[in-house]
Amino acid sequence: MTYPIYQVDAFTDRVFGGNPAAVMPLEQWLPDETLLALAGENNLSETAFFLRLPENEEADFHIRWFTPGFEVPLCGHATLASAWVLFNKLGWAKDSIRFQSKSGPLGVKQTDDGWLVLDFPNLSFEQRETPPLIREALPGFSETAYFVPNDTNYMLVLDNETAVRGAQPDLGKLRELGNQGLIVTARGDESDFVSRYFAPGAGIDEDPVTGSIHSVLVPYWAEVLGKTSLDARQVSKRGGVLRCELNGERVSIAGQAAFFMEGFIQL
Template identity: 75%
Template sequence: MSYPIYQVDAFTSKIFGGNPAAVMPLERWLPDETMLALAIENNLSETAFFVPLPEDDEADFHIRWFTPGIEVPLCGHATLASAWVLFNKLGWDREQIRFHSKSGPLAVRQTNDGWLILDFPKFTPEEQPTPALILEALEGAPQTAFFVPNDTNYMVVLEDEAAVRAAQPDIRKLKELGNLGLIVTAPGTECDFVSRYFAPGGGIDEDPVTGSIHSVLVPYWAKRLGKKRLEARQISARGGVLRCELKGNRVDIAGQAAFYMEGSVYLP
């Protein structure tokens, strides 16, 4: 059996930037162990799989995401990449795409200038003392951190963008936390805020651009900066740009996408 596969760089307008995601449309689910094996073989931070739902369903597709280590409950860049494939390769001609996911309903719509807007849930982090392992792993970590129970991430806020760029956490110690990962953020010099994301719990030392963490970052920075529309940059080596807006208990996360390749996967 052969299955189509696409690779799209998300949150960037040019290939070799943003975050690459593999996208595999399916007619029906493959076994979980097969989807994890495909994600390992693709060796990208996420591979997205989706199947169509019945016409009378509240969503159009059921979407799932696998890292090379685990299935994750929410992923922004691979959702954006999946929407790009549907709009541009699979002939989807409606205004938006509705996905059912482990994190509830998600939607993606396309703007006239080619940006894709993710409609994602808002996550509220809980302030708490910074765990000792984070203090040991990240030089200059503050004494107060935030925990995000919805996706088991921690978040620390550093003084400025330079501190985020310079961060070199001990990945082995972060993995000992037993959670998904650590978000590091600060005010931006040419945007509202910047971030980086280290996710050893998901088998990823550093994720290039992470849409899902903006479900946490946008509410935090909207409150701190007193504004609902925010421009964000994830300042990994590849880097990415996100236009965000807080909308009640939802967050709009917009990005561009660059098509890289398509092909077929052959399974016995």
């Protein structure tokens, strides 16, 4: 059997920027071990798989995301990439797409200027003592962290953008966290806030641009800065730009996408 595959760079307007995602439309679900093996073979932060749902369903597609090591409950950049493929390669004629996912209903709409706007949940977080493994991996920073129970992440707020850019965590220590990841963030010099994201235990040493963590970053910084519309930058080597807005229990995360390649997988 042959299966189509696309690769799209998300949260960027140019190839080789943003975060590359593999996108595979399916007509029926393959076994989970096959989906995980495909994600491992692609060796990107995430591979998104989706299939069309019947017309009487409340969503248009069912979407799932896999890192090279795990299935994850939420992924922004691969959802954005999937929407780009549907709009630009698969002839989706409506101006919005409804996805069913492990994190509930998600939406994507296309703006007149070519940006894609994700409708994501507002994820709760709670303040905790920074776990010893994180203190060892990134010494000298805050004794308190924020834990995101619905996305298995910890978040550290650093003093400034320079500290975020210069952070060099011990990835071996972070790997011991398993599928839990670490967000580091601070106020931005030329944006409202910046961030980076590390999840080596899930097969991602550093994710270039992570849409899903903005379901936490946006409500956090909206409260700190006293504003609901936020300009964000993920300051990894590849870098990414996100336009965000807090909408009560939902978060809008907008980005651009650049098409890289398409082909077929033979199984």
